[in-house]
Amino acid sequence: MTTAPRSAARRRALIAAALIGATALPFAAPAFAQAGAYPSRPVRLVVGFPAGSGPDIVARLLAQKLSEGWGNLGVVVDNKPGAGGLIAAAEVARAQPDGYTLLLGETGQLAIAPSSYGKLPYDPKKDFVPVSQVATSNFMLVVNPAKVPARNMQQFVAWSREQKGLFMGTFGAGTPGHFGAYLFGDATGLKPEPVHYKTTGDALGGLFSGDVAAAFASVGLSAANVKAGKLLALASSGEARSASLPDVPTLREQGYPQLAFNAWFGVVAPARTPPEVVAQLETALRKAVQSPDGKARLEEAGFGVTGTSAQDFAQVIAADTVRWGKVVAATGFKAD
The missing domain is CATH 3.40.190.150 (Bordetella uptake gene, domain 1)
Structure with a gap:
């Protein structure tokens, strides 16, 4: 008389155990990873x-x-x-x-x-x-040599003072290059106007067209254009010169000791x-x-x-x- 209830109880126990095991599975992955199986x-x-x-x-x-x-x-x-x-x-x-x-x-x-x-x-x-x-x-302060006559930092600062405004391209608002332009302005007494571009290609296009006078571009992005003569690197923002463009002096070397980023x-x-x-x-x-x-x-x-x-x-x-x-x-x- 007790066989059926005991069988039912056994089934309920097995189902409960299976459910517990199933609900535990999502938490097993991190523990498994901790055991040294990461990544699987x-x-x-x-x-x-x-x-x-x-x-x-x-x-x-x-x-x-x-x-x-x-x-x-x-x-x-x-x-x-x-x-x-x-x-x-x-x-x-x-x-x-x-x-x-x-x-x-x-x-x-x-x-x-x-x-x-x-x-x-x-x-x-x-x-x-x-x-x-x-x-x-690091960043390179780059200009289009066909649009900007300066060939070094001293000439660029002097040329910029003669312009109605200094427009500097950035690769997006809130980026290091954007605020690097402000740091540059503080160090030189200039007041650059940041022009934000959505893509790197657009920013380079602004330099080539002359819509902006300069930009802080990463070494990786600027090196090829500098070596091809399409852009001129006036200075590096790094603590030391770049191995990719070793002939370009740092901003610190050119009289701006506070400018390194x-x-x-x-x-x-x-x-x-x-x-x-x-x-x-x-x-x-x-x-x-x-x-x-x-x-x-x-x-x-x-x-x-x-x-x-x-x-x-x-x-x-x-x-x-x-x-x-x-x-x-x-x-x-x-x-x-």
């Missing part, structure tokens, strides 16, 4: 800028080197351009913190945006965990990503950019190679947030 599927590396841009070049090199190190498992570069990289950053901030969605972040998204935007769709400090800064990029690129993951996964990513990224092939390719493209620890990258972001915050405040700029 392709990783998505989100970039907030279009194909062919500086961040995209860095991301694609990382994707290749990481994929090779992970047995060609696959790293997919996902370009999500728009709003100066904010759209991409917001998407990654909301992603599952399992190490399979990462952001190739840069100075503007992580250090400048908190000061230049009244309200961000993400919090750089709370929504991300730094993994590694992988590269830096650059941009950086680094990988961040969504907050609450397991520390073990972050540690594995850090090791893989540092190996990728510091390998002979990875380093040579980045330097050839005009980038400085770093490959920092997660802790050091966090310190860079914090320090630059303060530094650029002061610059933004001095300009009174607000993007929204």
Whole structure:
């Protein structure tokens, strides 16, 4: 008489056990990754800028080197351009913190945006965990030699004072090149008027047409045009001369000791990503950019190679947030 009830109870117990197991599955992936199985599927590396841009070049090199190190498992570069990289950053901030969605972040998204935007769709400090800064990029102050007669900084400043206005192209509002123009104005006593372009191609077009007199362009973007004679580099924004354009003196060398700035690129993951996964990513990224092939390719493209620890990258972001915050405040700029 008791067989049926006992069988029913047994079935209910088995179903309950199965349900518990099923509900536990979503939480098993991070634990599995912590056990050393990460990565077990392709990783998505989100970039907030279009194909062919500086961040995209860095991301694609990382994707290749990481994929090779992970047995060609696959790293997919996902370009999500728009709003100066904010759209991409917001998407990654909301992603599952399992190490399979990462952001190739840069100075503007992580250090400048908190000061230049009244309200961000993400919090750089709370929504991300730094993994590694992988590269830096200095800027060249470039002019079109067919439109601007100056051949050095002294001549350029003198020529600019004679003009009705100094229009300087930027590769987007809120970028290092944008605020670099303000820093340049403070150092020289000039009052440049930033002209924001949506794409790098548009900005270069503005230089070639003479719509703008100058721009701070990354070494990677400007080097080929400088070597071809289409643009003239008057100065480098770096602490030292660029290996790609070693004949171009720094701004400091030319009498502007306070003028030294650059941009950086680094990988961040969504907050609450397991520390073990972050540690594995850090090791893989540092190996990728510091390998002979990875380093040579980045330097050839005009980038400085770093490959920092997660802790050091966090310190860079914090320090630059303060530094650029002061610059933004001095300009009174607000993007929204």
